[in-house]
Amino acid sequence: MYKTDTIAACATAAGTAAIAVVRVSGALVPAIAAAVFRPSSDRPLEPWKLSHGTAVDPDSERPIDEVLCVVMPGPRSFTGEDCLEIQCHGSPVVVERIMGAVHAAGARPADRGEFTRRAVLNGRMDLSQAEALIDLINAPAGLAAEAAWEQLQGGLSARLASLREQLCGLLAAAEADVDFSEDEIGEPDPEASLRALAGLQSEVASLLDSFTLGRRLREGCRLVLYGLPNAGKSSLFNALLGHGRVLVSSEPGTTRDCVQETVELAGLALVMTDTAGLGEYLVGDTSMNMTDLDRAATERSRQAMQEADLRVLVVDGSRPELLEANIELAAGADLLLLNKLDLGCSLDSARLSQAADGAPVLGVSALSGEGCEQLAETVRDKLNSVLGEPGQPAFMGRERHRVSLEKAALALQQASGLLRDRAGSELLAFELRQGLEGLSALTEVLDNEEILDVIFSEFCVGK
Ligand SMILES: Nc1nc2c(ncn2[C@@H]2O[C@H](COP(=O)(O)OP(=O)(O)OP(=O)(O)O)[C@@H](O)[C@H]2O)c(=O)[nH]1
Ligand SMILES: [Mg+2]
Structure with a gap:
């Protein structure tokens, strides 16, 4: 279920550093910015522009730190909601005090990966891109980071969208064959469908291959x-x-x-x-x-x-x-x-x-x-x-992806067999739908909260 309250977390790693970033997302962002930030000039906070000023305790008005602050209004922000980032000095005590101020102004602490979860639920990225983001953050070496970046840019999403589109075309034809007579829709062309299915099968097989490559890059x-x-x-x-x-x-x-x-x-x-x-x-x-x-x-x-x-x-x-x-x-x-x-x-x-x-x-x-x-x-x-093949984009997948891809591969294989045997269109449509489900699970938001919890538990708080 999508929670609409306002969340906050420190987005930088715990410990002492030069700078830390506190991040806030949700409808209360304008009110929180007004409550905890005092700009050093007379100009009000402008969207997407860094503003210099002081973070204060909203109850006592006591200054906490000299900060830079930026407001990024939704829906074109990372989460799709209004967002606020406060760059303060990287002291755990300062961070804690700024977090205290933000909470006093109405935000609650974010769960792991909750910012990215909102980004996915608001359509700012799909699931495979969210996972690519974790992989980019955790990349153990350069090639893994490059592959994760590709996936984050939507390379895999586009490839999968094209596969799904082709599969939908085949499914529509099979369903039309179930619902209408030959006079109404013309004679089906099983050879053309078989060729299309063979193309899809080889694409899914190459995705499964590149999945192994992705695992090797990541691990x-x-x-x-x-x-x-x-x-x-x-x-x-x-x-x-x-x-x-x-x-x-x-x-x-x-x-x-x-x-x-x-x-x-x-x-x-x-x-x-x-x-x-x-x-x-x-x-x-x-x-x-x-x-x-x-x-x-x-x-x-x-x-x-x-x-x-x-x-x-x-x-x-x-x-x-x-x-x-x-x-x-x-x-x-x-x-x-x-x-x-x-x-x-x-x-x-x-x-x-x-x-x-x-x-x-x-x-x-x-x-x-x-x-x-x-x-x-x-x-x-x-x-x-x-x-394996140089230049082949790696799919930075996880076990659940392999399971889904294998489900799709099996369904496509069954569908080919049914077509070859000129079996009924109802069975064919069933297999094609299974294949579609397998492919969709890689990128689509699932209505299964437990699976979403598992995916986003890999993230750190603040991402
Ligand atoms: N001269 C020479 N001695 C070597 C070389 N490599 C290893 N040694 C010696 O060979 C002996 C065994 O080396 P280790 O590296 O412990 O061999 P290991 O295969 O790990 O042995 P185990 O752990 O007992 O299975 C040591 O005395 C090393 O100093 C080499 O290139 N030249
Ligand atoms: Mg030894």
């Missing part, structure tokens, strides 16, 4: 360093990170837990995981037995490998006797690193690469840094291939 690409104990995984992890984040030692089995850190690489957030060595090869050694701890650590490494976008097998290149044990681990690796290049490499890298389906092999030394620059480049290239 980061996951790279896992795995391999035998003592290969130098942790040393490489530290080298790529640029500082000694994890312990390194000549004892095999130093790392037991998965350790994650994020770095930015070519505009992408790269979530790197250092793992415990995979030590099955030790089991054959009568002097060593796998303990429960070894097994638990191995299990965690395997899980990290499963979840990764890029699997990097780290091999001690100076120990040819471990070739067979490394070959056992090579299947599924995207990149093979022959570490300890400074000690000389005597391992048959061609056989290793063969076991990994021809994955590239790179010689590096975590100790001397040799090859580490080339490693960053190779990882960047590999990530590009993981990310």
Whole structure:
């Protein structure tokens, strides 16, 4: 339900800063501005113009801070309602006092994302744009910010609107076929409808693909360093990170837990995981037995490998006797690193690469840094291939979008089948309507309050 009362919140991050912004939205904005702001000149507050003055306590008229104030009248404001922004000094105490003054003048504290929720409910943006706004604010690296910006500008909304329009055309034809006789509307052309449906299906499939790209941009690409104990995984992890984040030692089995850190690489957030060595090869050694701890650590490494976008097998290149044990681990690796290049490499890298389906092999030394620059480049290239088509706009979607898109994809597939079998138009219309619902859920305001609550709970207060 749309609440019409006036809301206020501090729009800048909590804590001490040079400047903070208090934001107000709702019908009481003119009255609140008059109650808490005293301009320093005789000119009254003009819409969309910053005005210099003093924020005061409306009851006592005591000055609180020197501020800049702007009024943005609806409906062309962010929320679609009258809005007021007060820029004050970034002291938590000052912010609290100004918020107190604004509340005394009639506003109530805003909920999380309530400003944006009002913007959506007032038609200032659609749901996919509101979500793009969260993604822009939370973007972990440059490419994610660019993709979120595109979506915020309505790129995705326009693409979806065109898909919906085409689907509506097909639905109208199917419904007309149910309601009217052939004499009244002419003979239907199933071949043309099938071609149109195939076009729609491929568009929805490409949206689903770009959804995966969007997730990777938003959450980061996951790279896992795995391999035998003592290969130098942790040393490489530290080298790529640029500082000694994890312990390194000549004892095999130093790392037991998965350790994650994020770095930015070519505009992408790269979530790197250092793992415990995979030590099955030790089991054959009568002097060593796998303990429960070894097994638990191995299990965690395997899980990290499963979840990764890029699997990097780290091999001690100076120990040819471990070739067979490394070959056992090579299947599924995207990149093979022959570490300890400074000690000389005597391992048959061609056989290793063969076991990994021809994955590239790179010689590096975590100790001397040799090859580490080339490693960053190779990882960047590999990530590009993981990310797919360059230039394809990413859809910064969420799980609910994937579910809706899959619902649409399935309905379109069923509709194609029905058309091919020349089945009844009633069934066809049903499937097309399902497809339309799936697409609409991505951008349209839902009448489901709970879903809206979930969407806007991701926002901070003040946005
Ligand atoms: N000479 C040389 N030694 C290295 C290099 N990289 C790692 N080491 C040494 O190899 C040993 C093992 O390094 P770690 O980074 O702890 O190896 P790890 O793969 O993380 O080992 P676990 O955590 O036990 O599985 C340490 O003594 C490192 O100093 C390298 O490039 N050259
Ligand atoms: Mg380690």
